[in-house]
Amino acid sequence: MKPYRQEIWKYFVFLFMSAVVIGALAGCSGKQAGEEPSAAAVGERIHQAVNLDEMKQGDIKKLVKLYHIEADEVEDFMLYTAASNVKADELAIIKVKDADQAERVKQNILQRIDAQTVKFKDYRPEEYFLIEKHVLKTKGRFVFFAVSKEAAQMEAAFDSAWQH
Incomplete structure (x- = not known):
């Protein structure tokens, strides 16, 4: 027994x-290894980390206008801009169709940063400071851009979207 x-x-x-x-x-x-999240999923992580209520959500027309990119290059995106033109706050999460396009989109955003720097440098020094402390990076097919007092928290939430 x-x-x-x-x-x-x-x-x-x-x-x-x-x-x-x-x-x-x-x-x-x-999530499979190497699988990229959607821009909406990344945006949701950021929205959970910081309050975006003071900003307004932008559409594809606004995205094309601000960053001079072609709409057909973009697979998915999330865009938030300041509710008023006296604020510099911006958040863009752009997923391009081809990873080769990410660097070009990043260069276009650098042009936007230059234009905003000129606009705010003498007019609104506190907003200029935010522009100077911006976060701009690429990860695979994603381009992340943040101008905000909470840019570091936004960046951390963006980075965490690829972790299990």
Whole structure:
């Protein structure tokens, strides 16, 4: 009778360990390795990290106008701009169709930064300071741009979108 109990015990241990391994693997399978999130998912992470209520959401026309990019280059995006033209706050998460386009979009945003610098430098020094402390980076097919007092928190939320 004793060997029978040992076999049952081993069977239950095996089942338990299998369940643990399957559970661990299932927890990591929500996103395949290297899979990029959507701009909306990244934007939602940022929205959870900081309050964007003071900004207004922009559409594709606004995106094209501000950054001089072609609408057909953009796969997905999220854009927030200041509600008033005396503020410099901006948040753009742009997912381009081809990773090669990301660097060109980044260069266009640098032109936008230059224009905003000229606009605010003598007129609104506190807004100029925000522009000078902007965050602009690329990650795969994404271009991230933030001008805000909370740009560092926005950047951290952007970066966390690729972590499990």
